[in-house]
Amino acid sequence: MENSTNSITAVAANEGKILSVVGDTYRIVITGEQTGGAYAAIDMLIPPGGGPPPHSHPGFQESFYVLDGEIEVKTESQAYTAKKGSFVNIPLGGMVHCFKNKTDAVTHLLCMVVPSGLEQMFLEIGQPVEAGTFLPPPHFSPEDLGRMVAIAEKYGQKLFPPDYLDK
Numbered sequence: 001m002e003n004s005t006n007s008i009t010a011v012a013a014n015e016g017k018i019l020s021v022v023g024d025t026y027r028i029v030i031t032g033e034q035t036g037g038a039y040a041a042i043d044m045l046i047p048p049g050g051g052p053p054p055h056s057h058p059g060f061q062e063s064f065y066v067l068d069g070e071i072e073v074k075t076e077s078q079a080y081t082a083k084k085g086s087f088v089n090i091p092l093g094g095m096v097h098c099f100k101n102k103t104d105a106v107t108h109l110l111c112m113v114v115p116s117g118l119e120q121m122f123l124e125i126g127q128p129v130e131a132g133t134f135l136p137p138p139h140f141s142p143e144d145l146g147r148m149v150a151i152a153e154k155y156g157q158k159l160f161p162p163d164y165l166d167k
Contacts, residue, residue, distance in 0.1 A: 009030060009034055009035075011029050011030060014131065016028045016029050016030075016043070017123065017126075017128065018128065018129055018130065018131055018133075019122055019123065019126025019127060019128060019129065020126060020127045020128075020129045020133070020134070020135040021052075021122050021125060021126045022050075022052055022053070022137055022138070023047065023050050023134065023135060023136060023137030023138070024044060024045065024046050024047065024050045024051065024052070024134075025044075025045040025047075025129060025132070025133060025134055026042050026043065026044050026045075026122055026126065027042070027043040027044075027131070028040070028042055028119050028122065028123065029041040029042060029043050029110075031116060031119050031120075032115065032116025032117060032119065032120070033116075035116060037115050037116050037117075038114070038115060038116065039112055039113060039114045039115065039116055040112070040113045040116035040117070040118060040119040041110065041111070041112055041113075042110075042111040042112075042113070042118070042119055042122065043108075043109075043110060043111075044064075044108070044109040044110070044111050045106055045107070045108055045109075045132070045134070046069070046071060046099075046101040046106065046107040046108075046109065047101065047106055047134045048101055048102075048103060048104050048105065048106070049100070049101060049102075050100070050101050050107075050134075050137070051071060051098060051099045051100035051101055052098055052099070053098055053159060053160065053161070053162045053164075054074075054096050054097065054098040054159075054160035054161070054162070054164040054165050055096070055097070055098065055152070055157055055158060055159050055160060056094040056095060056096045056097070056157070056158045056160070057094065057118070057155075057156050057157045057158070058092065058093055058094030058156070059092070059115075059117070059156040060092065060113055060114060060115055060116075060117060060118065060156070061089065061090065061091055061092050061113070061114045062089075062090040062111065062112070062113050062114075062118065063087065063088060063089045063090065063111070063112045063114075064082065064087070064088045064099070064109045064110070064111050064112075065086075065087050065109065065110045065112075066082050066083060066084050066085060066086045066087075066088075066107065066108070066109055067084070067108040067109065067110055068084055068106075068107065068108040069083075069084065069101065069103060069105050069106060069107030069108060070082060070083040070084065070086075070101070070102075070103055070107060071099040071100060071101050071102075071107050071109070072099060072100050072101075072102050073088050073097065073098075073099045074097065074098055074099070074100075074165045075095055075096060075097045075165070076095070076096055076165065082099075094158070096160055096164065096165065097165075098165060117155055117156065118155065118157075120155060121151060121152065121154075121155035121157065124151055124155075125148065125151055
């Protein structure tokens with residue numbers, strides 16, 4: 001996990017692949033390939049009503065820093081509204097979680113994944129878009145859903161029904 005070139009990596013605001021993932025727009029800032037697998041950073045724009053369905057990933061830790069806006073983060077044991085300046089850490093171990101933008105404005109997050117890997121799933125399932133573009137959330141046929149579940153499992157993820165964390 002050492003930087004073999006012994007130099008910094010600098011990424012400009014307009015660099016990195018930009019993808020539509022379940023209606024959200026993600027910019028892959030730095031990949032595991034660039035960090036020796038240590039981590040990945042993903043710049044996330046979450047439109048009103050956006051956010052991923054409940055999921056878990058026991059093999060890596062995920063954290064979010066809210067740059068602007070707010071999201072509701074839910075787990076099986078709690079819900080937390082993370083506002084601008086908040087930091088949320090999803091620990092190793094496979095805690096089922098999701099987040100949703102319940103406001104009328106776009107929420108901007110910086111997501112860190114340790115070790116890397118989640119960004120590779122986004123690169124596989126995401127659709128390339130221009131910066132600031134939002135595509136509507138896709139409607140999955142049973143075949144599409146089966147493909148998504150298989151891709152998620154390939155990257156150490158488990159997906160749950162959308163209402164799994166509703167109480």
